[in-house]
Amino acid sequence: MTVSVQKVSASKVTISELMLPSHSNFSGKIHGGYILMLMDQIAFACASKYSGCYCVTASVDTVDFLNPIEIGELVTMKASVNYVGSSSMVVGIRVTSQNIQTGKVKHCNSSYFTMVAKDENGNNVKVPTLILSNLEEVRRFYNSVRRIALKKERNMHEETFDHTTPEALEGLNLYNVKLDL
Template identity: 65%
Template sequence: MESFKTAQESQVSITELMLPSHSNFGGKIHGGHILNLMDQIAFACASKHSQTYCVTASVNRVDFLSPIEVGELVTLKASINYTGRTSMVVGVRVESENITTGEKKHCNSSYFTMVAKDENGKSTSVPGLIVQGEQGIRRFARSKIRKEEAFQRDTRFDEATFDPKEHLGLLEQENVKIDLG
């Protein structure tokens, strides 16, 4: 296994026609179907980079920007943005294309943290990332900061140390009734 790889070496893309069976009650493509495709391509990209089986550890924020229609082509693109010791952040971009007009829309982007596993199911080392250009530096730095912020958020609201009185002011203007009884 190589000790470092470029993002380009493990980039993956897929295109799929959206069928009526993929739609929700509103006639648009179901978000769950898109999330499933995103998870599959993140797995493929991470596995290609690490040359091992990978599992999804977390998904960072999924915002559905544009609805996808039945009959459109959906293209998903995945690339490694960050590598830790055993984990990788895979950036996934989803675009739809109307096949009759050629109009393309950015539907969403998300970041999947994937962990490499060995044959015994234990976390295993992954090749590092050769960061190329300003875009590569931006993606790696953004992923590192996002990881640090998630850790701070998790520890700030840890049940053992959380003091609800410190946060009561945040709830005053919200649509909530507080019962501390």
């Protein structure tokens, strides 16, 4: 039996992992790809917990790496469903790292994963209605609505913009680029 409504709190997931030398890149910092893999895992866990279904990643909004993560730091990721559509969910993820010797905590990044609930045949499944229980959840919901609208507008502009017009080609003069067509 599927649940028709769920509170945001039913989706919350937190994971922590100690960063090891095997997770580092060539500069000795934790590899961004490794952090993205962990973010994808927590987004899956959060969306699946909320929907009760297998979920797939449909898209990832901007990921800005704000602060580097060092070997030996404890990385903590917190995720919750911020928005639901018919079969999709926007999962907000906050990543922090803590120097376990000094206790200093850094915000490393925040990102938004769009996850889609699927059945065993790969068909989209309706997800429960989201119950917003406080103003912070309302803020996160509206921020998701705004990001979705901006994304749709950007996609529409990309589809209709004709980059071959003389005006578009002349507009390239504003950038550090040279045409050699």
